[in-house]
Amino acid sequence: MPWEKSFDEDVALDKAMQVFWSKGFDSASIADLIEHTGINRGSLYNAFGGKHSLFVKALLKYDRENRQATLARLEALDDPKRAVGEFFDNIVTSTLVDNERKGCFLFNTVLDSGTHDAQVNEIVANGLREIEGFFRRSIEVGQARGDMPQDIDPESKAKTLLALALAIRVLGRGPYTATALQTIADEAKQLIA
Amino acid sequence: MPWEKSFDEDVALDKAMQVFWSKGFDSASIADLIEHTGINRGSLYNAFGGKHSLFVKALLKYDRENRQATLARLEALDDPKRAVGEFFDNIVTSTLVDNERKGCFLFNTVLDSGTHDAQVNEIVANGLREIEGFFRRSIEVGQARGDMPQDIDPESKAKTLLALALAIRVLGRGPYTATALQTIADEAKQLIA
DNA sequence: CACTTTTTGTATCACACGGTATAAACATGC
């Protein structure tokens, strides 16, 4: 069998992810994807099966390599308060370091009202659920170890922290300054201090 | 001069506002606008001058009739803590009462990355600035009157409250339940209790 | 050199977009 390997499929998917991340599903055109992946129109359809299918693959890749990887790293610290603190410092610096100001691909997709597809919604909802779960577990362990206040409700506070994380990402795409974002992040950390 | 009055221009603008509010600038097509306003294609261009111009008029109308009106009403209460509390209860109920789950037109526009126009950005940025200002003034007055904690920084807390308000509106468009939204709102109120 | 498979370059399709133009229908003022 000749030529069983193709171009580099994973780097192409990564490029496509950047495009969807930056522009969203609707605004990203096939022309954009072709240009940034560098591969040909036909090859793109042959390898990924179409725009929507490519979007799902890109979103899953982001969820795996960013959200899952980050949460796993922070949970491995085995230091809940520091983990939450790093989470917020991380999203602030991630926001600022990206001069495209793309924000978070998952959070962006929540708002892309056009992409309301059951599969996509499930990926996003699951991502939010797991981030909230990370906060809740961190608070529970922190309380058990006595370095977080006992009078806060882990469930409620976890939702609030998720809300603040989302807001930082969203406001970071708009006109908010670096110091304003850090201010919110510091306030978030204060909630469990 | 014959026929100096036309159809009802303001109710048409209101309908157009609903469309842009629900779908955003890009996703709202001229066909949508014609269908929901009930006026003719030519009349729409004649009266409002085009899609972008119509969008700006709709956004300004929303800002005037919703944001400005709400903030003015709450500030007139002359009871800062209750004003902030009502603000958050209000956005939760507003979110739930709308079965279209449109969220907040201003916040939605922050994320519509396509509409990055200087004029539109100014309207949105000004709206956010004034909401944050409302929170800051409320906290300052509340502290002066002794019914809010003295150890919180009005500037920081105001940013945090704005962040939470935005998050409630955004998450309300997605998969979050009524109780989850109310939980975040209650946590927001706790921040200044 | 064949043979097979992938990639590439175009060409094309049907459709939707925002916007413009045109002509008929219409309501008012003289």
Place this chain on the structure above:
DNA sequence: GCATGTTTATACCGTGTGATACAAAAAGTG
């Protein structure tokens, strides 16, 4: 009734969209 200006109903125009089709070029294997 006639003139004036508005609304309506269409018909376009140019462009961009996602998607498909197909011939030619390229690459690895026998």
